Amino acid sequence: MKAFALFKKDFKSEMRTRYAVNALAMFIVVTISVIFFSIGQERINESLTAGLFWVVIFFSAMSGLSRAFVSEEERGTNLTLQLIAGPSTVFTGKLLFNLILVFAMNIVIVVLYSLIFDAFVIKNMVLFVTSFILGNVGLAVSSTIIAAIISKAGAKGTLYPVLSFPILLPLILTSVQLTIFSIDGTKFEEAIVELMIVLSYDVIMIAVSYMLFDFIWKD
């Protein structure tokens, strides 16, 4: 309940400042436009479509998800938060906010991608939705804990994608493979290994994040 109150605070704040939403929207539009114009009339295969799809997701996430903690640190309100909520409440509240943001962002990307790229036709929708949900959870959890780490650093903007890349790489590679499976119509049972990898990644990241956050959050 406390975490939900914190989520509400962040949501209300975002609705008034539009900082993360604007950054994400601009990034999504720009990257998809660049890909669209660079491809031109050429038809790209499933692997390239899935790869570019996750490139857009990764860099869009990098442009907006760090705000959860960076904005608190930059404005100096992190001390206020420390005085009103425990570490687990803060992390859960921020994670909830980033989860909503990631899902909203990626739904927009899927819709735009489907409209623009002919090769992005999902043949196994159940597999796509499952991998989409698991992938987004992993992306949100990792992005949130990395945002907490880099918010204390000097060069936040540069550090965020640099630190995120190795941590998100296993998730992105597996998610790209699952997207290829969804496009080429691979059966759900044949993709179970990849789904288990993403599920394990999510569980590990959630557990590690809650264990580490107390140390990161306190000066």
Place this chain on the structure above:
Amino acid sequence: MENNYTVEAINLKKVFGRRLIFKDLNYKFENNGIYGIAGANGSGKSTLVKIIAGVTAPSAGKLVHSFNDVVVKPESLHDHIGLVSPYLVLYDEFTAWENLSLFAEIRGVSFNKDKAGSILKDFNIYDRKDDYVKTYSSGMKQRLKFAFAFMHSPQMVILDEPISNLDNEGKETVYNLIRTESENAIIIIASNEDTDLNLCSSVITITDYKN
């Protein structure tokens, strides 16, 4: 009203790199009353305040918060503490009232409108409670911080430079509030101002713990 809250510093030490801030600090804050922390600029008053408030970890030693003889867990420390300090920042994009209401909700307690309203009235900013904090002057923001610190009736309130940015009327309101609230809570004042420290029954001088 009896306050069974105690805070005991045991061999507390803080260093930043090679710079020693203080060491071997042993002290017990207990019963209701007003305690002071004195020291020159940069001596480490605010660092000690942050350690007592549980937002900064000491380099060595420990700080034990107890309520009714039960040790307070770090994750619930914020329920018992209030803080006013120059480095405390409230949310500019919300009104004063929204800030206080949101803080109560995040703390998981019901918003004590009467107490918050009464403090805002004492500080003459009640009429501006629905204005965004970004429109407030630094003195008004300082006044609002007192509502933030006291509205949940904590057992201990730490005031770091409590009268900074305040005019004479604001200072008098702060002193009256401290006198009233010290009957129910431990009040710790970190300051260089003689007028602040004169309120205290006991004063820690940081420089005494540097050697």
